[in-house]
Amino acid sequence: MDNQTKKAAWIAVDWGTTNLRVWMMGRDNVPFEQAHSDKGMGGLARDEFEPALTELIAPYLADDQVTPVICAGMVGAREGWREANYIATPCPPPGRTAAVKVEAQDPRISVTILPGIKQITPPDVMRGEETQIAGILREYPNFDGIICLPGTHTKWVHISAGEIVSFQTFMTGEMFALLSEQSVLRHSVTSDDWDQQSYLTAISDAMTRPQSVTAHLFGLRAGGLVGELAAETARARLSGLLIGIELAAARPYWLGQNVAIIGAGVVAELYRSALVEQGVPAAVRDVADLTLTGLTAAYTAQEGASE
Amino acid sequence: MDNQTKKAAWIAVDWGTTNLRVWMMGRDNVPFEQAHSDKGMGGLARDEFEPALTELIAPYLADDQVTPVICAGMVGAREGWREANYIATPCPPPGRTAAVKVEAQDPRISVTILPGIKQITPPDVMRGEETQIAGILREYPNFDGIICLPGTHTKWVHISAGEIVSFQTFMTGEMFALLSEQSVLRHSVTSDDWDQQSYLTAISDAMTRPQSVTAHLFGLRAGGLVGELAAETARARLSGLLIGIELAAARPYWLGQNVAIIGAGVVAELYRSALVEQGVPAAVRDVADLTLTGLTAAYTAQEGASE
Numbered sequence: 320m321d322n323q324t325k326k327a328a329w330i331a332v333d334w335g336t337t338n339l340r341v342w343m344m345g346r347d348n349v350p351f352e353q354a355h356s357d358k359g360m361g362g363l364a365r366d367e368f369e370p371a372l373t374e375l376i377a378p379y380l381a382d383d384q385v386t387p388v389i390c391a392g393m394v395g396a397r398e399g400w401r402e403a404n405y406i407a408t409p410c411p412p413p414g415r416t417a418a419v420k421v422e423a424q425d426p427r428i429s430v431t432i433l434p435g436i437k438q439i440t441p442p443d444v445m446r447g448e449e450t451q452i453a454g455i456l457r458e459y460p461n462f463d464g465i466i467c468l469p470g471t472h473t474k475w476v477h478i479s480a481g482e483i484v485s486f487q488t489f490m491t492g493e494m495f496a497l498l499s500e501q502s503v504l505r506h507s508v509t510s511d512d513w514d515q516q517s518y519l520t521a522i523s524d525a526m527t528r529p530q531s532v533t534a535h536l537f538g539l540r541a542g543g544l545v546g547e548l549a550a551e552t553a554r555a556r557l558s559g560l561l562i563g564i565e566l567a568a569a570r571p572y573w574l575g576q577n578v579a580i581i582g583a584g585v586v587a588e589l590y591r592s593a594l595v596e597q598g599v600p601a602a603v604r605d606v607a608d609l610t611l612t613g614l615t616a617a618y619t620a621q622e623g624a625s626e
Numbered sequence: 627m628d629n630q631t632k633k634a635a636w637i638a639v640d641w642g643t644t645n646l647r648v649w650m651m652g653r654d655n656v657p658f659e660q661a662h663s664d665k666g667m668g669g670l671a672r673d674e675f676e677p678a679l680t681e682l683i684a685p686y687l688a689d690d691q692v693t694p695v696i697c698a699g700m701v702g703a704r705e706g707w708r709e710a711n712y713i714a715t716p717c718p719p720p721g722r723t724a725a726v727k728v729e730a731q732d733p734r735i736s737v738t739i740l741p742g743i744k745q746i747t748p749p750d751v752m753r754g755e756e757t758q759i760a761g762i763l764r765e766y767p768n769f770d771g772i773i774c775l776p777g778t779h780t781k782w783v784h785i786s787a788g789e790i791v792s793f794q795t796f797m798t799g800e801m802f803a804l805l806s807e808q809s810v811l812r813h814s815v816t817s818d819d820w821d822q823q824s825y826l827t828a829i830s831d832a833m834t835r836p837q838s839v840t841a842h843l844f845g846l847r848a849g850g851l852v853g854e855l856a857a858e859t860a861r862a863r864l865s866g867l868l869i870g871i872e873l874a875a876a877r878p879y880w881l882g883q884n885v886a887i888i889g890a891g892v893v894a895e896l897y898r899s900a901l902v903e904q905g906v907p908a909a910v911r912d913v914a915d916l917t918l919t920g921l922t923a924a925y926t927a928q929e930g931a932s933e
Contacts, residue, residue, distance in 0.1 A: 405852065441841075442848040442855070472810070472844060488844040490809065497804040502797065503779070529837035530874035534748075537779060537795040541749040545712065548749070567837035 325351060326381040330428075331614040332372070334394035335447060336361040339371060340610075343379045348615050352379065360393040360400070368400035369423055372430075380427045388430045389415060389618050391450040391610065395432040405437035405444060409482045412436075412453035412613065414620035433617055436483060443488050447610075448474055450617065451581050454609035456481060457616040464577030467601065469586045471496070473565065475572040487572065489565045492586070495558060504536065504557065507543045512551035515592070518559040522593045525563025532560045562593055573599055581606050632658060633688040637735075638921035639679070641701035642754060643668040646678060647917075650686045655922050659686065667700040667707070675707035676730055679737075687734045695737045696722060696925050698757040698917065702739040712744035712751060716789045719743075719760035719920065721927035740924055743790060750795050754917075755781055758888050761919035762911065763788060771884030774908065776893045778803070780872065782879040794879065796872045799893070802865060811843065811864065814850045819858035822899070825866040829900045832870025839867045869900055880906055888913050 327343040331350070334340075337359035342350035358371035372388070380386050395403030403419040418431035435446030448468050455462055456478070466476045471492040477484040499508045525532050539557055542548030566573070578594060578601040580587050587603045594601045634650040638657070641647075644666035649657035665678035679695070687693050702710030710726040725738035742753030755775050762769055763785070773783045778799040784791040806815050832839050846864055849855030873880070885901060885908040887894050894910045901908045 437848075437852040439852055442845050442852045444848045444851050487841060488848070489840055490811075490843050491840070493809055494805075494840075497808060498801075501804060501808065502800050504797075529839075530871050532836075532875075533796055533798070533801075533868075533871050534794060534875040536797050538749050541744075541751045541795070544751050545744040545746055545749045561840075564837050564840050568839075568841040 324378045327352075327376070327379040327386055329387040329389065329618060330376055330379070331611055331618070332388060332390040332394070333447075333450075333610045333614070334390050334392045334399075335359055336393045339375070341372070341375050342611055342614075343376070344615075344618075348619060350611065360396065360398070363400075365400065368394065369425065369430075373425060376428075380425075382427065384427075385429050386427060387618070388428050389418065389433065389614055390430065391433045391614055391617070392447040395419065395434060396446060399432075401432060403432040403434040405435045405446075408436060408438045408486070409484045410436065411482050412449045412456065412617070414617050418617070433614075436486075438486060441487070443486055445474055445476075445486065445488070448476070449483065450613035451606060451609040452476060452478065452483060452613065453616040454612035455579065455581065455604065457612050462579070464579065465572050467573070467578060467580045467582075467590060468606075469580065469582045469590050473590075475569045477572065487569060489569070491561050491565045495561050498536070498561075499554065499557060504540055504553075507540045507548070508550060508554040508557050510550035510554050514549070514552040514555040517552045518555040518589070519592070519596055521556040521559025522563040522566065522596065525560045526567045526597075529564045529567045532564045535560055558589065559593075562589060566593060566597070573597070573601075578602075579604055581609060583607075631685045634659075634683070634686040634693055636694040636696065636925060637683055637686070638918055638925070639695060639697040639701070640754075640757075640917045640921070641697050641699045641706075642666055643700045646682070648679070648682050649918055649921075650683070651922075651925075655926060657918065667703065667705070670707075672707065675701065676732065676737075680732060683735075687732075689734065691734075692736045693734060694925070695735050696725065696740065696921055697737065698740045698921055698924070699754040702726065702741060703753060706739075708739060710739040710741040712742045712753075715743060715745045715793070716791045717743065718789050719756045719763065719924070721924050725924070740921075743793075745793060748794070750793055752781055752783075752793065752795070755783070756790065757920035757924065758913060758916045759783060759785065759790065759920065760923040761916035762886065762888065764919050764923040769886070771886065772879050774880070774885060774887045774889075774897060775913075776887065776889040776897050780897075782876045784879065794876060796876070798868050798872045802868055805843070805868075806861065806864060811847055811860075814847045814855070815857060815861040815864050817857035817861050821856070821859040821862040824859045825862040825896070826899070826903055828863040828866025829870040829873065829903065832867045833874045833904075836871045836874045839871045842867055865896060866900075869896060873900060873904065880904070880908075885909075886911055888916060890914075 328346040331342040339358045340355040343352040354375040401421045418433045421430040423430045436449045468474045473489045476486040539553040580603045635653040638649040646665045647662040650659040661682040708728045728737040730737045743756045775781045780796045783793040846860040887910045
């Protein structure tokens with residue numbers, strides 16, 4: 320059966336903390352097969368990375384040649400398969416020649432890991448987002464402006480002349496998760512409904528008086544005890560207060576700028592609607608296939624120069 | 627042996643979420659014995675409260691009379707022994723006549739629970755702190771100014787003419803715990819040392835530009851990855867950023883005011899040193915015995931009027 324399976328020209332790997340996704344690529348740089356598992360970097364010891372990869376890609380490896388495997392994401396962190404050190408801003412998203420080679424046991428693969436990007440002042444790091452940015456730049460080589468990547472750690476990135484000029488990370492998503500699931504507020508903000516008007520009012524409150532965010536938080540609990548604050552309103556206000564203070568701090572990034580949001584559905588829409596209220600018509604680009612586009616950009620950018 | 631044990635004139639009870647403390651009081655309102663257990667309100671079902679109390683106080687109960695037992699704290703929450711509804715500001719700390727009677731099985735005790743205090747606008751609640759405030763007012767009946775009670779949920783309370791006029795709660799302690807123990811920052815802020823100068827600089831940063839707090843947080847992680855930010859510096863900065871944004875929001879409470887801090891050692895000192903930098907010479911009063919003083923105030927304030 321193995322001999323009948325189509326073999327990959329190269330393999331693209333998105334290896335995050337909790338997930339592993341691979342694409343089997345043809346000579347035309349189009350994937351003809353994909354696979355995934357939950358063997359993210361967070362749960363693997365160093366000697367478990369190669370088996371986790373092999374179990375997904377083995378059928379697509381030719382015995383008579385070496386197949387390039389190019390990886391992005393937390394697999395390159397210090398606790399990952401092998402550390403791929405950060406490159407410093409300003410810089411273009413890293414291509415294959417910047418990747419670090421991993422010594423694999425299987426002679427049929429040549430594995431490399433793309434580095435993350437660091438900024439010295441103010442100190443900041445990214446690992447994985449640079450590949451999504453590479454995807455945007457492959458689609459829009461002349462993009463000049465701001466890319467916002469909402470998530471657990473939202474990033475605002477200034478792109479100019481094909482380079483990542485500067486960026487800033489906010490822990491907004493992680494703060495929302497901690498406060499809504501583990502703090503005293505968990506009793507007050509659990510709801511599947513959503514109050515968009517309260518969300519936008521909270522954005523405005525936070526941007527006008529950022530220090531008031533910390534004063535308003537406990538009120539989300541007390542409002543339900545002494546008044547009639549509904550859970551969907553409290554949840555929307557919590558989200559609005561946290562994203563609002565982020566927008567206040569990130570103002571130099573978005574004010575008067577060309578902003579693109581790379582994200583998934585609900586969270587991306589939260590940022591989009593908040594920016595619209597500030598007069599910034601940000602476009603949303605779905606994150607799903609940008610990583611593959613970015614991995615392809617990294618692979619092909621240096622294709623002629625490598626083996 | 628039981629007949630030889632001195633009997634209590636009344637019993638004072640501080641019953642919080644995680645701890646239960648009782649004092650056996652003489653007719654002179656001085657405790658002659660005390661006891662405690664870890665049977666806090668958080669771990670008890672409704673029918674487990676009375677046994678938890680009785681196992682500490684039984685030897686001190688007379689068989690031929692009814693001993694008053696007066697309780698303060700989370701024991702009066704909705705999930706407690708019996709809900710003692712909040713009274714609304716402005717109001718003095720509640721005395722015994724405002725307490726709610728609990729139907730105890732043991733005929734030798736008459737148990738009452740002091741209510742908490744609520745504020746309708748902006749919505750806020752306290753339960754337990756009002757008894758510490760009663761302790762301050764028993765010692766200084768003419769106190770007029772601000773009481774700051776640092777803790778998991780820090781409270782700023784405006785006291786005038788023996789009444790709680792208004793108050794504001796900040797989740798600063800809970801935020802510090804969540805961020806330092808459960809967020810990505812846990813890798814970067816674990817230290818037993820302390821960098822007081824960085825703490826004060828972060829206070830100043832946060833007060834000058836409150837929105838920058840959210841921008842600085844991830845930098846505490848990144849600063850250790852791309853630079854040489856030490857853990858004790860990162861820990862002090864995290865604390866300073868969070869207390870600083872609280873001070874920015876609480877400015878109407880403390881600016882130009884007479885401020886007393888009720889708290890325990892380290893945290894009280896953090897608030898004190900930050901306020902000194904703002905030109906506010908706050909006095910620190912140890913919290914330990916104020917609850918008993920407040921319970922005594924609540925008991926004696928209405929002593930003549932009750933049974």
